Amino acid sequence: MRPALQLGVLVAAVVVAVVLWPGLAGAYPQFQISRSQTCTDCHLSPAGGGPLRENGLIVAESLSQFGTPPEFFYGAIPAPSWLVLGGELRGASGYIQSPEKLLASFPMQIEATARAAFGPGLSLQVTAGPRISEVGKESKTFAWSREHFLMWQQDPDASTGLYVRAGRFMPVFGLRLVEHPTYIRRWGGTPLYGETYGLAVEYIDPRFEGHVTGFIKDPILDTPDHSNGVAGLGEYRINEHLSVGAEGMFTRSTDEKKYRVGALAKLYLDAPELLLSFEGQFMNQLIEPRGAPKQIIAYLLASRFVNPAFLIDLGLGFFDENVQITQLHREAVDLNVHWFATSHVEAIFTGRFETLAFGAGGPNAGYALAQLHYRL
């Protein structure tokens, strides 16, 4: 079967499966695209993720099954207005087939975050915690700060406007999914622990947003990517149900150059109450002295709330590590079921079925994991 036909069959299967998924009428009303929301409506960072604004706290409470007080430690530790405290704990346990069959349990994230506002629109955000240490430097690297950046915001009382960030963070690129095994993160320029030092200029508006980040190879830690580069992303919300975007990234290391261009889209379908998100990237990698694999990385994600506290994601990933060579593509079907139990506790089932060279008899792999996420 040719890749075009394989891709078409898989896309159709995902869309049909999700549309037919049983659902309740009372879908969560604050679906991002259906309400023209931006990440900054809920989060303090223009990239999304991390500490929540007041609106984010309200959403966390109203979304959860047993709406507990959403503040840091349930509001038991009051903080001054200039200080926001938070943190994340995550762990997972389950079954992995690669194709060897394994049972595994592992911590994923133990991090605390503090964000202090000072001066006219200035703030400092630091996220720190333990991590797997660097070989040979165990005593110095068992803990680290994954993110730390200084931010200037044009209007500190609003969630829109101009932002400038300098420090260590992940460049804004792609759909910005939490799940790092998704192809658009792992091979799409934002891998796990891909944060590095950079300078970002970002503009957020309810109708459009733009992010440009220049970044350098981390001069302190050996990170998975050893490149300097620049990344840009722009997104325009055509109406309350549809947004489109474009992205590009150039990176250069001592061994190679990578050029990425991509497109993004989010479409909210009223009748099935379904959000479709898509990202497709084309990457040209130039390897010295010869070799220039051209890659396609794509992800289609269908998301639906089946109850205010349950979110189901069904995703289809496609990655071709060299489009000029046959049978180097892989496909993945991801299923995530999120249960927002309380304002702080999220239980997630995450499963993946992955094929190599689908239709050509390649091996399969996958996992089924139960994940627990606690937001401090």
Place this chain on the structure above:
Amino acid sequence: MVRAMVRLALAVSVAAVAVTACTQTDNDRPATVEYITEAILQPSCAQDVCHSSYRREKGYAFDTLEVARPSLMGIVNPCEPDQSLLYTVLTRRIKRMPYDAPLPQKDIDLILLWIQKNANEDLNLQVQCPR
């Protein structure tokens, strides 16, 4: 307008994939240490917590050519390519690497070809195989 844009995007996507499918070749990629490292080992094996310079799981790192060369020197055997540790860990049933998802067979074939033809010179191993 929205429907027209969606149709245009779909048409462009389908055309791109179709053109790609029609111009593919079998496996004529460079069997060089640079290509093996940057196109296969770095993206598949050098995740931060695995064979990165930072973590060096089992002592091996593949995220740059500088660290990949010494790592590869100990796990390739140009005289018996299919007995090389690099090849056997990619093909065995137990503790197969990468542990989260196997490599495509064509990548494994290219690695084996590189061990057979070019690893000795690329890594300056100076191995004399018995005839």
